[in-house]
Amino acid sequence: MPDLRNFWGQWQHHRMIFAIALPMIISNIAAPLLGLVDTAIIGHLERPIYLSAVALGAMVVSFIYLLTVFLRMTTTGDIARAFGAEDIRRQQQTVVHGLWFAVGLGLVIMVAAPGVISLAWWLIEPQPELAQLSAKYIDIRLWAAPAALINLVVLGVLLGRQQSRQAMLLVIFTNAVNVVADVILVVILDFNVAGAAWASVIAEVSTAMLGLYLIRTLLAGSNWGIKWPGMQRFLGMNRDVFIRSLLLQLCIATMTGYAARYGVVVVAANAILMQFLMLISLGLDGIAYAVEALTGAAIGRKRAAEVRYWMRLTLIWSIIFAVGYSLVFLLFGSSIVRLLTDLPAVISAAESYLPWLIALPLLAHWSYYFDGVYIGLGLTRAMRDTMAISALAVFVPVWQVSQWLLTNDNANHGLWLALSLFLFARGVSQWLYLKRPGLTPEQRIHQ
Structure with missing residues (x-):
């Protein structure tokens, strides 16, 4: 039991936070680095359209899978609370429900692939040859949809049980298999776009098999029937x-x-600066993972004071990361922009919007932090409601009003203002929502 009177916490508990956060931060860094290798392999083929087709197809598939990340988050929260309560049966039931849902939704995605492709091309309107190659890539990739969703469930289980090193292994394994398969199928066998797609399928299926092996002890005693409540x-x-x-x-x-x-x-310029937001998420997501696992386990142990203790310690690290990011962007923001592009017009435009990125970590880290808290406490409905309030009552009005008031030269500043206030509003609304009756850690324990 932690010494809850110590505001700054005990060093061993900070180590516990980073035992969860650091492997996931490394995973978040490793994935895009291995993705660069993937892109380089495709990018060295004789026709640039192959790279464009893979990039466009991967964007569509990634968007689909990004919308299914709820499986990872809800599984983590449920498993963490059951793990804290040492309730193996509940953990097993969560795994079973998650896997059934993953397979069912994955099959729906596979069947819906033609409709997904048609909708994507209606929105994007690519050139015919590019559309044909990208559609082929998407169609092949979505054959692995059940496996990809199983991977989200397994990742949620490992994080909820505070097995973050195994979660890191899973993420890195996926990308490493993808790169090796790319070399074989694209470089050696010259399957170009189809080879890149099948490489990803092999990686997803292989990872699902490894993931199920990693949680085999939970699966061994599971009742595979569905409990409908x-x-x-x-x-x-x-x-x-x-x-x-x-x-x-x-x-x-x-x-x-x-x-x-x-x-x-x-x-x-916006595309360049959105990479700064990706850099922010590398660290803050890691802290959010730790919040989910530690607060969820404390709820499972029915220790409200311990929930608040972990909330306090992880908030300290969230603030430290936010300040660190802002200082890095203040001192080296222009250098980062110039690393990402050498086009003078784009550099000039990006630097004019850079102040928003310097302020953004301080405004946005609250939303990352409270997402972790809400998953740990099981407050998914409150997550939904605060997001809707922030998007519909802050982002949309600020975006629209700024477009009316600002000239074309400054209108993009209105977009960045809307995004900054939106992310800040998410944190504020989540903080206020948490103070409502029935939502405090003490009350969640007795629900």
């Missing part, structure tokens, strides 16, 4: 987090999609 609750949680994720992704997508009205230079 528990399944209905699980589905409700996933529905709430899906709505939350969809609203978030629509707001983020606006930063690139709507910026197209301002010209290619602004679109390119």
